[in-house]
Amino acid sequence: MGKRSTIYGALALLLGAAAPLGAEPIKVVTSFSVLEDFARHVGGDKIALSNLVAANGDTHMFQPSPMDGRLVAQADVLIVNGQGFEGWMERFVESTEFDGLLVEATRGVDLIDTEHGEHHDDKDEHHDGEDQHDDEHHDKDEHHADEHDDHHEDTHAKHSDEHQGLDEEHHDDHQEEGGHHHHGRYDPHAWHSVANAKLYVANIRDGLIAADPSNADYYRQNSQAYLAELDALERQLQQQVATLADDQRRVITSHDAFAYLGQAYQLDFTAPQGLSTESEASAETVAKIIRQIREQGIQAVFVENVSSPRLIEQIARETGAKVGGKLYSDALSAPAEGAGSYVEMMTHNISTIVQALD
Template structure:
C-alpha cells in the first residue's frame, strides 16, 4: 500500500500543534504584587502578567528601572494602585508612550482621608491630616471592586475574551465573599469595645472601616514619617484611656517609637502585620489578609 508523505506528516504536525502552549492574547504589567495576583486570577491563561514591583519591595519608594522599561515591550496595560501611591506615574507614562495604557485600579474606589476626630480614628498624626490613605487593598469589598475594574479593562483591550474575563472576575468575587465571611466570624472573638488597632503607620483605615475597628496610626501615611513627642504622648494617653490590648508592628516598618510606647504602657506586641502588601512571605491577597486577621484576633481576643 502506497502511503503519501503528506499523510505521514499530518499526524505529526497536529501533535506538535497540540503540544505547543497557547500564547496569551494580552500582555499586562503591574506595579504591585497584589495587583499581579488579581490580574492572574481575572486574566487566566489569556493574559501574560509581568510584576514590576517584586515581593519584598517598597511600594512607597519604588520606581521602574531601565531594565523594567525594557520588559514592557508589547505591554498593552500597566496596572497601578493609584491614590498617589506611585508618584512616578507621569514619568512612566512619558517613557512607555501612547501604545501602553496605565490604569489606576484604585481610582474609582472611594478614598478614606486621614482625619482626626472622625468616627474611624481615635487619634491622628497632625502631619497626615487630610491625606488620603492609599492602602485600599486592605478591604475585601475593594478587592472585589478591583476585580471588576481589571476585568472591564481586559475586556476593552481584548474584546474576543471579554466573557472569560468577566466570568473569572465573578468567580474571584465569590471567593472573596467567602473570605470576608471567614474574617467576620474570626473577629467575633474580639469584644467590640476592644476593636482598636494601633499600627506602625496609617495603612489600615479601609480594614478598620470594613470590620468595625477604630484606627490608631502611630505614624503618618509613609514609613518614613516621624511622630512628634507631642503625638507620642497623645498616643500613650489614648492607649491607656481606651485600655487598648496590643500594638502591631509591621513586616517592613518597625519604628523605634513603638518601643517607647510599649515601654511606657506595658502593652502587648502583636505579630507584625503586612501593611504595604509586598511581603515576600504572602504574595497573594488571601495570604496577606488571612495572616493579618489571624494576628489581630490572636492579640486582641480576651
C-alpha cells in the same frame, strides 16, 4: 499621561480585530504585589504578567530601574492603584513613552477623605463593579459585563479625561519635596476592604476585556470565580472580628494604612506615621499614642512588613504593651511567609489582630 489612556476603546477595537487564533498572551504590568495577585486570578494564562514592586516591597520608597522602564514601555496594559499611592508613577510612565492601556484599580471606590473625614465616591456613570457588593449579584456578573461593553469605549474615554494624570484632581495638593512623595487628599489603601477589592477585580476584568476582547468570556469566568472566593473570605473575616468586644477593637500600627480595614470591620486604628512610610512620626504624636495605650489599657501593638519595627517596639517598651505580631499593609509577603496572596494576607491580618486583642 491621562491622554494616553483615552486610547482604551480604540486599542480594544484594534486588538480585537487583529488578534488571530492562538495569539500570544497580552503583556500586563502591575505596580505592586496586591494588584499582581488580582491580575493573575483574572488574567490566568491569557496574560504575560510582570510586576514592579515585589512582595514585602515598599511602594512609597520604590525607585524604578531601566529594566522596569522597558517592561512598561512594551506593555499592552498597565494596572496601577492610583490616588497618589505610586507617587513616582506618572513621571516614570511618561519617561517610558508607554502607549498602552492604563487601568486605575481604585475607580469606583468610596474613598476616605483624609482632610475632612468624609467619603468621595469615585464612580463614573457606567461603572459596573457596584453589583459586586452583594452575593446575590454574582450570577449577574457576566450579563452585566455584556451590557457594559456597549458603553465601554465612551465610559473609559470619559474617565480618562476626568482623571487625567493618574487622578490629579484627587491629589492636587500632592507635592514633591527632596525626591519624596506625599499622598494627596484621599487615602489610597483601599484594598484592605474586601468590598473594595471586588471593585479592583471588576476594573481589572474590564481593562483586560478592553485590551483583549477575544478572551472576554475567559476573563469574566475567572473574575466570577474569584469574586465568589472573596465573598467567602468576607464572611469569614466578619465572623472572626465578631468575637471581639467593643473595648478590644483598638489597634496601634506603624503607619496609617488600615483605615479601610477599620471601617469594614469596626476596628479603631491609630498610627504614629501618616499615610506614607516616608512620613516622620512627631514626638507629640508618639507621646499621645503612649498616653492612649496607658489610659485605654490597649494590650498589643503591631509592626508592619514594609515599615521599620523600631518605633512600635519603643512604644511597646514604654507602655508594657506586647508586640502582637506583623501585619501586611502595602505589600503581600513572600509565598512561604503565609501572606503571599490577597486572601492569605487578609486572613493573616485579621487573625493576628483578633488573637492578640481577644
